[in-house]
Amino acid sequence: MKLNKSYKIRLxxxxxxxxxxxxxxxxxxxxxxxxxxxxxxxYKKTKExxxxxxxxxxxxxxxxxxxxxxxxxxxxxxLNKAYKMFFRNPKKFGFPKFKSKNKSKMAYTTNNQNGTIFxxxxxxxxxxxxxxxxxxxxxxxxxxxxxxxxxSKTRTNKYFASILVEYxxxxxxVQPKSFLGLDYSMSAFFVDSEGNKxxxxxxxxxx
Numbered sequence: 001m002k003l004n005k006s007y008k009i010r011l012x013x014x015x016x017x018x019x020x021x022x023x024x025x026x027x028x029x030x031x032x033x034x035x036x037x038x039x040x041x042x043y044k045k046t047k048e049x050x051x052x053x054x055x056x057x058x059x060x061x062x063x064x065x066x067x068x069x070x071x072x073x074x075x076x077x078x079l080n081k082a083y084k085m086f087f088r089n090p091k092k093f094g095f096p097k098f099k100s101k102n103k104s105k106m107a108y109t110t111n112n113q114n115g116t117i118f119x120x121x122x123x124x125x126x127x128x129x130x131x132x133x134x135x136x137x138x139x140x141x142x143x144x145x146x147x148x149x150x151x152s153k154t155r156t157n158k159y160f161a162s163i164l165v166e167y168x169x170x171x172x173x174v175q176p177k178s179f180l181g182l183d184y185s186m187s188a189f190f191v192d193s194e195g196n197k198x199x200x201x202x203x204x205x206x207x
Contacts, residue, residue: 107152
């Protein structure tokens, strides 16, 4: 059986890596807002959902090419999810909101494809970033595989990586050694196959 578990570790990026993180945070927020704005305009005109992608904007906005492409794709997935929830129940979920530079969380998510993300010698390898110094307090579950990583920044300028791993867990089937049958009883609520009855208190009869 496959299960997922998340680990959060502290990152200590150098100046060049910090610059990439900051640019990625901004680009992810930009593409989310740009795609949302175009969806809104399309919806106003047609009352239908616009199926736009980050790739459509890279020609016009060259700076998007510097981003982790998977981070942009994950921003698209998050927007599409929020948009579909709106279409499913507009009154309950409301229309997706634009991300604010000052109020929204500074973060982006990337995926592990063919071993592009791994930890080696106390460093986290990330796409387009290279090896980032880390402090890992807990070891991963044995034979687990990294699925995705979310890089985030706190308001006190600390950087973290939330690492989602997948692992196999053997579920041992338990063979029952004995069986007990239950049957409904009007007077005692239930009676089992050994003749025992449910002796629940009859408060309504005590008054």
